[in-house]
Structure formats: structure tokens, C-alpha cells
Amino acid sequence: MPGLFCHTGKEGLDMETNLIAIRRDLHRIPELGYKEHKTQRYILDFISRLPKGHLEVKTWKTGVLVKVKGTCPEKKIGYRTDIDGLPIKEETGFPFQSEHEGNMHACGHDFHMTIALGILSHFASRPVKDDLIFIFQPAEEGPGGAKAMLEEVLHDEWQPDLVMALHVAPEYPAGTVAVKKGLLFANTSELYIDLEGKGGHAAYPQHTKDMVVAAAHLVTQLQSIISRNIDPLDSAVVTIGKITGGTVQNAIAEHARLEGTIRTLSSEAMEKVKHRIETLTNGLSVGFECRAEIDYGCNYYQVFNHPEETARFMDFVRSYGGVHLHECREALTGEDFGYMLKEIPGFMFWLGVGSPYGLHHAKFAPDERALETAADLMIAYILSLQ
Numbered sequence: 001m002p003g004l005f006c007h008t009g010k011e012g013l014d015m016e017t018n019l020i021a022i023r024r025d026l027h028r029i030p031e032l033g034y035k036e037h038k039t040q041r042y043i044l045d046f047i048s049r050l051p052k053g054h055l056e057v058k059t060w061k062t063g064v065l066v067k068v069k070g071t072c073p074e075k076k077i078g079y080r081t082d083i084d085g086l087p088i089k090e091e092t093g094f095p096f097q098s099e100h101e102g103n104m105h106a107c108g109h110d111f112h113m114t115i116a117l118g119i120l121s122h123f124a125s126r127p128v129k130d131d132l133i134f135i136f137q138p139a140e141e142g143p144g145g146a147k148a149m150l151e152e153v154l155h156d157e158w159q160p161d162l163v164m165a166l167h168v169a170p171e172y173p174a175g176t177v178a179v180k181k182g183l184l185f186a187n188t189s190e191l192y193i194d195l196e197g198k199g200g201h202a203a204y205p206q207h208t209k210d211m212v213v214a215a216a217h218l219v220t221q222l223q224s225i226i227s228r229n230i231d232p233l234d235s236a237v238v239t240i241g242k243i244t245g246g247t248v249q250n251a252i253a254e255h256a257r258l259e260g261t262i263r264t265l266s267s268e269a270m271e272k273v274k275h276r277i278e279t280l281t282n283g284l285s286v287g288f289e290c291r292a293e294i295d296y297g298c299n300y301y302q303v304f305n306h307p308e309e310t311a312r313f314m315d316f317v318r319s320y321g322g323v324h325l326h327e328c329r330e331a332l333t334g335e336d337f338g339y340m341l342k343e344i345p346g347f348m349f350w351l352g353v354g355s356p357y358g359l360h361h362a363k364f365a366p367d368e369r370a371l372e373t374a375a376d377l378m379i380a381y382i383l384s385l386q
């Protein structure tokens with residue numbers, strides 16, 4: 001492992017594990033869901049340099065699973081990280097900026113992986129009583145790897161009794177942990193709407209069915225769902241993040257496509273929003289005499305933190321020292337880790353990384369001091385569970 005890790009003095013990471021160098025290596029190679037081949041190689045190479053005596057390693061698609069066999073196991077403690085990047089063109093200007101043009105670790109999964117590797121490297125040479133299961137999960141940004149991993153690989157001797165994960169949070173400074181019991185993240189559904197009309201010359205609109213105009217109407221109509229159909233005391237989001245349509249400035253567009261996402265705090269609200277999207281889209285197809293097709297892509301179950309496990313973690317953070325605990329509200333972000341928490345007790349928390357630019361922004365710049373804080377904290381927490 002390259003470089004030298006500056007140790008905090010707490011019982012924690014290996015001196016030779018340079019978390020910042022690992023993060024920067026991973027930051028250079030962001031890959032989209034189920035295409036994380038270089039990332040998987042990097043993780044496997046890292047693991048191959050750890051003491052092998054207590055490790056069992058297996059791959060699942062582009063993901064990796066590692067068991068650190070306990071000395072006298074009574075339970076299996078799971079730690080999950082996601083590993084994929086986003087199709088966002090990086091604009092940070094960092095010397096270690098993405099080498100994969102058009103892709104970026106703009107959601108902090110480079111941080112998540114680095115922290116997991118730091119914790120793993122500690123326990124590989126100092127196993128504890130219990131088995132530890134490290135889950136390097138592909139495709140969190142879509143189409144989702146957590147559910148499939150649960151179904152295909154996280155069972156029998158690989159099924160944790162407790163599972164934990166973190167997500168970086170740009171709005172809190174490094175040194176902060178933000179968490180709450182119960183609902184933390186929303187139910188999500190992707191949204192794709194294809195509109196097909198009739199193209200033609202820009203000067204003869206009367207012979208066409210213009211899908212750019214139809215798409216503009218639909219985007220505006222969709223905004224009424226949150227304000228007119230959802231209880232004002234509830235929260236939900238319908239975001240259209242991308243519109244494409246047409247071919248050239250002087251031709252009327254035959255086709256347009258809206259791409260977005262829906263977020264709700266309950267599955268009932270999700271059904272309601274989808275019902276309204278369908279009604280408005282059908283109405284649009286009648287009104288604009290076009291074909292309309294809706295596809296909901298991948299859907300994630302809410303992240304619901306197990307109350308007792310979360311309370312235990314919060315008590316630990318309060319007594320740990322050096323980390324500020326913030327009891328936060330729920331957010332309308334999504335995470336397929338929700339599927340793991342549906343089956344296995346555990347929790348997810350926000351890790352403060354104080355960036356002036358938010359998640360999914362091309363200039364997202366998390367504070368690297370949070371790497372060591374988080375790895376040390378989670379090592380100490382796992383030790384406290386023995």
C-alpha cells in the first residue's frame with residue numbers, strides 16, 4: 001500500500017494504510033453500475049496485500065464480499081459500501097480528477113470504499129471474536145445491486161446479523177455524524193417518459209405533432225402533483241433531470257424523452273404520485289395526439305434504521321469523543337441499502353464531509369479528513385460490539 005497513514009493515536013488503522021492515497025486512486029476510476037471492473041480489480045488487489053490467514057473472499061458480478069473469520073464467532077457483523085460512480089463530467093480541476101471522461105465519483109462512493117478498506121485492513125491482521133462481512137456492492141446509483149445481492153449471495157454463512165453503512169454528507173463539517181432512528185431516506189423510483197408524435201419541417205407545424213412542445217407541457221403539469229395531490233404535511237419530490245428531443249433547430253421533433261426520479265416518505269404516497277403521473281401522461285397523449293410510454297426503471301425501498309441498533313450506535317458516538325453527533329431529519333435521497341435494512345437489523349448514518357458543492361454536483365469536493373475519522377470510529381464501534 002502506497003504512502004504513510006498519519007495515525008490518530010486511537011486504536012485504529014494500520015500505519016501503512018494511506019486512506020487519502022486510496023481515495024484518490026479510486027476517485028480517478030469512476031465506473032457506472034455493473035461496469036465497475038477496474039474498481040473491483042483495485043479492491044481485489046488491495047485485499048491480496050492483506051494478511052490472508054483470516055480472510056475468505058468472493059466476487060459477485062462486479063462486487064466483492066470479504067469475510068474476516070472471527071476467533072470465536074457468535075454473530076456476523078456486516079459493513080456495506082457502494083462502489084459505483086455517476087455519469088457526471090467532473091469539473092473540480094483536482095490533479096486526481098476522473099480519468100473516465102463523463103463519469104465522476106460525485107456521490108462519495110470513493111470515500112465509502114476507502115473507509116471500508118481501511119476498516120478491513122485493520123481487522124484482517126487483528127480479527128475479533130465475531131465474523132465480519134464486508135460488502136462491496138455495485139450499482140447503487142442504478143439499477144441497484146443491494147436487492148440482488150441479498151437474494152443471490154447474502155445468505156447462509158454470508159448473511160450478517162447486523163449491517164451498517166454510511167453516506168457522505170456535504171452539508172455537515174468533517175467530524176460530524178448525523179443519524180436518526182427509523183426513517184432516514186425516501187422510497188424512490190426512476191421515471192422515464194417517451195413521447196412520440198410526428199416530425200416535419202419547422203415551417204409547417206400544422207402537419208406535425210410537436211413533441212418538444214408536448215414535453216414542455218408535461219414537465220409543467222408534473223409540478224402540480226406535489227403541490228395539489230400530496231398532503232402538504234407529507235413530503236415528496238418529482239424531479240425531471242434530463243430532457244432530450246428533436247434532431248436539429250429547424251425540424252419539429254417527432255420524439256422527446258423525459259428522465260427523472262420520484263421520492264416519497266411512504267409507499268402509499270409513491271403509488272399516488274405514480275397514479276397522477278399516469279393520468280397526466282394519458283391526458284397529454286390525448287391532447288397532443290401522440291404516443292406516450294412510461295417506464296419506472298429501478299425502485300428503491302426506504303432506508304429505515306433499526307431503532308435499537310441505531311440508539312446503541314448513537315450512545316457510542318456520544319461517548320467516543322472527537323466526533324459531533326447530530327440528530328438529523330429524514331431526507332429524500334434514496335439508497336438501495338434500504339433493502340438490506342428491510343431484512344437485517346442495522347443502520348445507515350451521514351458522515352460530514354463539508355463540501356461547498358453538494359452531492360451529484362460536478363464540483364463536489366469532500367473534505368478528506370473525514371476518511372480517517374470515519375474509519376477510526378467504525379473500528380472502535382466494531383470493537384465495542386465484542
Ligand SMILES: CC(=O)N[C@@H](CCC[C@H](N)C(=O)O)C(=O)O
Nearest residue numbers: 141142188189190261333334335
Ligand atoms: C444517496 C443518493 O444520492 N442516492 C441516489 C440513488 C438513486 C436511485 C435512482 N437512480 C433514482 O434516481 O431514483 C439518489 O439519487 O438519491
